[in-house]
Amino acid sequence: MSRIQATFDKLKQQQRKALIPFITAGDPSLQLTVPLMHGLVEAGADVLELGVPFSDPMADGPTIQRASERALKHGMSLRGVLAMVAEFRTQDATTPVVLMGYGNPIEAMGWEVFAKRCAEVGVDGVLTVDFPPEESHDAFEHLQAHGIDPIFLLAPTTNDARIQQVAKLARGYVYYVSLKGVTGAGNLDLSAIEQKLPQLRKHIKLPIGVGFGIRDAATALAVAKLCDGVVVGSRIVQEIEDSTEQSVVGNVSKLVKELRLAVDKA
Amino acid sequence: MQSKQMYNYPDSTGHFGQFGGTYMAETLIPAVEELSREYLRYRDDPEFKAEFAYELKHYVGRPSPVYHAKRLSESLGGAQIYLKREDLNHTGAHKINNAIGQALLAKRMGKKRVIAETGAGMHGVATATVAARFGMECIVYMGAEDIQRQAANVFRMKLLGATVVPVESGSRTLKDACNEAIRDWVTNVESTFYIFGTAAGPHPYPMMVRDFQCVIGNEAKVQMPEMIGRQPDAVIACVGGGSNAIGLFYPYIEEKNVQIIGVEAGGHGIASGKHAAPLTANAKVGVLHGNKVYLIQDENGQIIETHSISAGLDYPGVGPEHCLLKDMGRAQYVAINDDEALAAFDALCRFEGIIPALESSHAIAHAIKIAPTMSKDKALLVNLSGRGDKDMNTVATLKGITL
Numbered sequence: 001m002s003r004i005q006a007t008f009d010k011l012k013q014q015q016r017k018a019l020i021p022f023i024t025a026g027d028p029s030l031q032l033t034v035p036l037m038h039g040l041v042e043a044g045a046d047v048l049e050l051g052v053p054f055s056d057p058m059a060d061g062p063t064i065q066r067a068s069e070r071a072l073k074h075g076m077s078l079r080g081v082l083a084m085v086a087e088f089r090t091q092d093a094t095t096p097v098v099l100m101g102y103g104n105p106i107e108a109m110g111w112e113v114f115a116k117r118c119a120e121v122g123v124d125g126v127l128t129v130d131f132p133p134e135e136s137h138d139a140f141e142h143l144q145a146h147g148i149d150p151i152f153l154l155a156p157t158t159n160d161a162r163i164q165q166v167a168k169l170a171r172g173y174v175y176y177v178s179l180k181g182v183t184g185a186g187n188l189d190l191s192a193i194e195q196k197l198p199q200l201r202k203h204i205k206l207p208i209g210v211g212f213g214i215r216d217a218a219t220a221l222a223v224a225k226l227c228d229g230v231v232v233g234s235r236i237v238q239e240i241e242d243s244t245e246q247s248v249v250g251n252v253s254k255l256v257k258e259l260r261l262a263v264d265k266a
Numbered sequence: 267m268q269s270k271q272m273y274n275y276p277d278s279t280g281h282f283g284q285f286g287g288t289y290m291a292e293t294l295i296p297a298v299e300e301l302s303r304e305y306l307r308y309r310d311d312p313e314f315k316a317e318f319a320y321e322l323k324h325y326v327g328r329p330s331p332v333y334h335a336k337r338l339s340e341s342l343g344g345a346q347i348y349l350k351r352e353d354l355n356h357t358g359a360h361k362i363n364n365a366i367g368q369a370l371l372a373k374r375m376g377k378k379r380v381i382a383e384t385g386a387g388m389h390g391v392a393t394a395t396v397a398a399r400f401g402m403e404c405i406v407y408m409g410a411e412d413i414q415r416q417a418a419n420v421f422r423m424k425l426l427g428a429t430v431v432p433v434e435s436g437s438r439t440l441k442d443a444c445n446e447a448i449r450d451w452v453t454n455v456e457s458t459f460y461i462f463g464t465a466a467g468p469h470p471y472p473m474m475v476r477d478f479q480c481v482i483g484n485e486a487k488v489q490m491p492e493m494i495g496r497q498p499d500a501v502i503a504c505v506g507g508g509s510n511a512i513g514l515f516y517p518y519i520e521e522k523n524v525q526i527i528g529v530e531a532g533g534h535g536i537a538s539g540k541h542a543a544p545l546t547a548n549a550k551v552g553v554l555h556g557n558k559v560y561l562i563q564d565e566n567g568q569i570i571e572t573h574s575i576s577a578g579l580d581y582p583g584v585g586p587e588h589c590l591l592k593d594m595g596r597a598q599y600v601a602i603n604d605d606e607a608l609a610a611f612d613a614l615c616r617f618e619g620i621i622p623a624l625e626s627s628h629a630i631a632h633a634i635k636i637a638p639t640m641s642k643d644k645a646l647l648v649n650l651s652g653r654g655d656k657d658m659n660t661v662a663t664l665k666g667i668t669l
C-alpha cells in the first residue's frame with residue numbers, strides 16, 4: 001500500500017483530517033529544507049508538499065513567487081529536490097512526500113527518468129500545476145509504472161465531465177483549489193467550497209484535500225470540517241520569509257502546531 | 267489539392283504535431299474550452315465575418331498596400347524587395363488585426379473586461395484601442411523593463427483609457443507580463459477575456475490569432491500578382507511569438523514555389539547566449555504559457571532570460587505552428603543580430619523614407635542580406651509588421667543622443 005493511502009486510511013480510522021503543509025525546496029536555504037521537513041512532521045504534518053521552484057510560477061501569488069526566486073538563486077534544481085527527499089527518507093520512512101510544481105523542469109529531465117528517480121528516493125506523489133489530464137498521458141504512464149501517484153487539481157470552475165475524467169486518473173488524493181485565483185489569495189469563500197464538495201464526492205472516491213487561501217487556525221478548522229485534508233502553503237512560506245535562519249524551524253513548527261490543533265477540532 | 271488536405275493543423279485537441287496543446291492550470295481549462303467552443307461557433311458565421319471585415323476596412327484601414335522598395339533594392343543590386351505595409355494600419359502594427367478579432371468575440375461572449383500582455387507596447391496599444399472602440403474595461407500587463415524602453419506606448423495606452431500594470435517579477439519583460447496576465451485571468455476568469463497578442467499560448471489562441479492575422483497573407487496573395495504578375499520567390503517576417511509571420515506565411519504554405527523565412531532576434535549573436543532565437547539556436551522542446559514549443563531554457567528546465575534590442579521579439583518561446591513548420595522543413599528560420607537590425611532600420615529610413623519598428627527591421631535585415639545573392643528578377647516580400655515611432659528613444663540612446 002502506498003504511503004499516501006496508508007496515511008489517509010489511518011487518519012480515517014482516527015476520525016482525523018490530514019494537515020498538508022507546503023514549502024518550497026531550497027527556501028530559505030538549501031541546508032534548511034530537510035530540517036524544515038522533519039520539523040513539519042514533528043509539529044503534526046501528515047503529508048508534505050514540497051515545491052519544486054520554477055522560473056515562471058504562473059499559478060502562484062507573490063509570496064510563493066518570491067520563495068521560488070530565492071530557491072533558484074540558491075541553485076535549487078529538480079535534481080537537487082530529489083536528493084533532498086532521499087536525505088529526508090534516511091530518517092523518515094513513513095511520511096508521504098508530494099512534489100508540486102510546473103511541468104517544464106520535469107520535461108527537461110524526461111518523465112521516465114524522473115519517475116524512476118522519484119521511486120528510488122521515496123517520492124510518493126507528483127502534482128504538476130500546468131499539466132491537466134488531457135496533457136498528462138506521458139506523465140501518467142511513467143508515474144504509474146513506478147508506483148508514483150499523480151495528484152490532480154480540481155477547481156471551482158471544473159464541470160462534471162472533467163471531475164469524472166480526473167476521478168479515473170487520480171491516485172492518492174485529489175487537490176481542490178478552493179478559490180479562483182493564485183496561491184495566497186485572500187478571497188476564500190467557505191460556503192462556495194461547501195456547495196462544491198458534494199459534486200466532487202459524487203465521482204471522487206479518493207480523499208479530497210483543499211488548499212489556496214487557508215491562512216490561520218480559524219480558516220484551517222472551517223475548511224477541515226468540509227473535506228479530508230487541509231493544504232497550507234503561502235502562510236507557511238510567509239513565516240519562512242519573516243524568520244531568520246536561526247529561528248525559522250522553531251517559528252514554522254509553532255505555526256504548524258497551531259494549525260494541527262485547529263484541524264483536530266474538526 | 268492533395269497537399270492541401272495534408273497540411274491541416276492544429277488537430278481537434280489543439281496540437282501541431284507534438285507542439286501546442288493546453289498546458290494550463292485546472293481553473294482556466296474550462297475558460298479555454300469555452301473560448302474554443304465560442305470561436306469555432308463564430309469563425310464561419312457570416313455575420314461575424316462581415317463585422318470583422320468591416321472593422322478591418324473602415325477602422326484599421328485595410329487592405330494595407332504592398333510597396334516596391336525600389337531604391338533599397340537598387341542599392342543592393344539583387345532581388346527586388348517588396349514591403350507589406352502593416353505599419354500603415356491604425357495604431358501602427360499588425361497587432362490590431364488580432365485585437366479586433368478577439369474583441370469582437372469578447373463582445374459576443376458578453377465579456378466587458380479585457381486584459382492583455384505587451385512587450386513593445388504595440389499589442390497593448392491595439393488592445394487599449396479596441397477596448398475604447400467597444401466600450402470595455404482594459405488592463406494591460408507590461409514588464410517594468412519594457413515600460414522604460416517603450417514609454418511613449420505606455421502614455422498612448424493611458425490616453426486610450428487603459429490601466430497599465432508594471433510587472434516587476436522575473437526578467438521584467440514580455441514573458442513576465444504573460445505570467446501576470448494569466449494570474450489576473452485565473453482570478454477574474456468569469457468576467458474577463460484575455461486578448462492574447464501572439465500566435466502562441468494554450469489552444470485555441472495559436473489557431474485563432476493565426477486566423478485573424480491571415481488577412482496579411484491573403485491580401486498579399488492577391489496584391490503580388492497584380493504588381494509583378496506572380497507570387498514572390500520568398501516571404502520573410504520577423505518572429506517573436508510569431509503572429510505577423512504566421513499571418514503572412516499560412517496562406518503561402520501550399521505555394522510550394524514560395525520560400526518561407528522566419529527571422530528571429532539574434533541579440534548579441536547566437537554564440538553569446540544573449541538572444542531570443544529558440545528555433546535558430548536549436549533550443550529544446552519545453553512547456554510555457556500553455557503550450558509545448560521550442561523554448562530557451564537551461565539544463566534544469568528553468569527559462570533563461572533572453573535579449574533583443576526589440577522588446578517585441580524578446581521572448582524565450584515561439585508559437586507552436588512555427589515549431590512544426592521548422593520540423594517539417596516547410597519554413598526556414600534564421601537570426602539577425604541587434605546591430606544588423608539597426609543597420610536595416612537606418613537603411614529603410616534613408617532609402618525609402620520609412621521608419622520601421624525594430625522588430626520589423628530584423629526581417630528587413632535578412633532581405634538585405636540575401637537580396638544581393640539573388641538575380642534582379644527575383645522578388646522578396648517582407649512583412650513590415652510595424653512602424654518605428656515607438657522606438658525613437660531606444661534608437662536615440664543607442665546613437666548616444668538624448669531626446
Ligand SMILES: Cc1ncc(COP(=O)(O)O)c(C=O)c1O
Nearest residue numbers: 388506507508509510578625652
Ligand atoms: C511591430 C511588431 N512586429 C513584430 C512583433 C512580434 O510579435 P509577433 O511575432 O507575434 O508578430 C511585435 C511585438 O510586439 C511588434 O510590435
